[in-house]
Amino acid sequence: MTTGQAVVSSLLAHGIDTIYALPGVHNDHFFDALYGAGNSVRVLHSRHEQGCAYMALGAALATGKPQVYCVVPGPGLLNTGAALLNAYSTNAPVLALIGQIPQSAIGRDLGHLHEIRDQAGIIARLVDHSARIPRAADAPRMVAAAVQSMFTDRPGPAALEVGMDVWGRTEPVAEMGPLPAFQPPIDEDAVAAGAKLLGAAKNPMIICGGGAQDASPEVTELSAMLQAPVAGYRRGRGVLDSRDPLSITLPLCHAMWPEVDVVVSVGSRLQQQLTVWGTDKNLKVIRIDADPDEPERACKPDVALIGDAAPILRALLKALPAHNAKRASRKEEMEERQAKMRKRLEVLVPQLAILEAIRAELPEDGIFVDEVTQIGFAARLTMPVYKPRTFISPGYQDNLGWGFATALGVQDARRDVPVLSISGDGGFLYTASELASAVRHNIPLVTVVFNNNAYGNVKLIQQEWYGGRTIASDLVNPDFVKFADSFGAATERVENPDELRAALRRGFNRRTGPTLIEMPVGPMPSPWDFIMMPRVRG
Structure with missing residues (x-):
């Protein structure tokens, strides 16, 4: 096999049959290997490197399964930097295949096309696992190690470099299947200690992050057993069905925080609660984390349980009945x-009306892709979410412009359900050229662009916190309907929530290529009083 063929064969052995990519001369032999693989591999090519990397990110967040993108070195790599950073911060299993200059020239500063000083060092700061494949025979082992790394300890992205002259070299290759992800044994003593703390708790609370998304049944059972509220914000939404009275969002979590005597953190950094809202001697903390270094970052917990959330929670559920106090239903109270x-x-009247229209039309298993916009901020606080992995959010990076291309990857990976992408006019134009990719690959994503001709959040902060001294926040936009129509997308313009509902219904039913809906909006009330909330303990 060539190295390219060996990498393709190895990806297929790991169940990876889709590559999000933008080809270039450094990777020509790899793309020839993809061509040779025929229908066993789908290649979705984008119009910008950031587009293909965000698509891989979206597919990974929507499925929890490894996804791959491939770009050229230097500027190609750097163009994917924001998406790779997001993959790291959201613990998404994204594998970056990055081209390189000829292997013998790496590090010699000869001025090769796309040469960049210490590309490996740059990559290493964006991922936990990175390596360079030096020859075809090493490819299966190195691909297997990269995929294994994405599910060992804290999940996250990995990267493999390949020199442009290495892709086409041929030698005998022994194929290799997946390696098992290492999971530490469950600490039974810590489970028992956690069960005793929870069993005696008067006001327990569960806080979920992205690491709880695949432990929804266990979190739901634990919540019912303890009558404990479950809080989710951004990455933790949907773990407990919003129709359950015990499912709460950030503002109610903050209001109840002073009452909590035992908190269980499931796959969450717990950063806001522990470092902003405060702690005291009356609060006991139980941490469930994949990363052994995570529990003590903010403060030392009373109990730390390391590993995958679902089996740990099952062990806790098994141990808890022996210690649990009899608990009355909190339904009426909650x-x-x-x-x-x-x-x-x-007070968030305009945002609420729009979100009610969205929720009314988006099916229960439909997926909502958040963005850095006033509607997105309000959605994190108020939008009902019924199932895990149906509220896709950027987590603590929260970078403007991530949403549209990421949502294309979500919809491509989950073509069985409707997906809605929301963007402001500022964020949408970051990757708006990927409308061409959506049409080319027949991705039936529905996108709503809320147009206020401004970087709305920037302008709002300048108006409220800086005496109205606005600068660099007003925008001049294209006619978004004509813009999207020129790519061949279906388009509509709506003026109010009722019209939005009807347009969404038509878009979700279309399922043949992308739909863009533009909705002009005015200034909206600030959500920040419900997000940047003060210390209430300690």
Whole structure:
């Protein structure tokens, strides 16, 4: 095999049959190997490197399975940097295949096309596992190690470089299948200690991050057993069905935080609660984390459980009944608290009306892809989410412009359900050229662009915090309907939530290529009082 053929064969052995890519001369032999693989591999090519990397990210977040993108070195790699950073911060299993200059010239500063000083060093700062494949015979082992790394300890991205002259070299290759991901044994003593703390707790709470997305049944059972509220924000939404009165979002979590005596963190950094809202001697902390270095970053927990959330929670559920106090239903109490918080959130009237229209039309298993926009901020606080992996959010990077191309990857990987991407006019134009990719690959994504001709959040902060001294925040936009129509996408313009509902219904039913809906909007009330909330303990 050539090295390119060996890599393709290895990806297929790991169940990876889709590559998001932008070809170039450094990777020509690899793309020839993809051509030779025929229908066993799908290649979705983008119009910009950031587009293919974001698509791989979206597919990984939507499925929890490894996804691959391939680009040329130097500027190609750097153009994918934001997406790779997002993959790291959201713990997404994205494998970056990055080309290189000829292997013998690496590090010699000869001025080769796309040469970059210490490309391997740059990559190593964006991923936990990176390596360079030196020859075809090493490819199966190195691909297997990269995929294994993405599910060992903290999940996340990996990267493999290949020199442009290495891709086409041929030698005998022994094929190799997947390696098992290492999972540490469950600490039974820590499980018992956690069960005793929870069993005696008067006001327990569960806080979920992205690491809880594949442990929804276990979190749901633990919540019911303890009558414990479950909080999710951004990456933790949907772990507990929003229709459950015990499912809460950030503002109610903050309101209840002073009452909590035992908190269980499941796959969450718990950063806001521990470092902003505060702790005291009356709060006991149980951490469930994949990364053994995570639990003590903010403060030393009372119990640390390291490994995959679902089996750890199952062990906790098995141990808890022997210690658990008899608990009355909190249904009426939580419904009353929820109603009071909804009343407080009614100040976000324009956002709420739009989100109600979206929720009414998006099926229960439909996927909502968040963006850095006023509607996105409000969605994190108020939008009901019914199932795991149906609210895709960028986590703590929260970078403007990530949403549209990421949503294309979500929809490509989950063609069985409708996917909705929301963007502001500022964020959408970051990757708007990927409309061409959506049409070329018949990706039936529905996108709503909320147009206020501004970087709306920037302008709002300047108006509220800087005495109205606005700078670099007003925008001049194209006619988004004509723009999308020129690519061959279906288009609509709506003026109010009722019209949005009807347009969404048509878009979700179309399923043949992308749909763009433009909705002009005015200034919206600030959500920040419900996000940047003060210390309430300690």
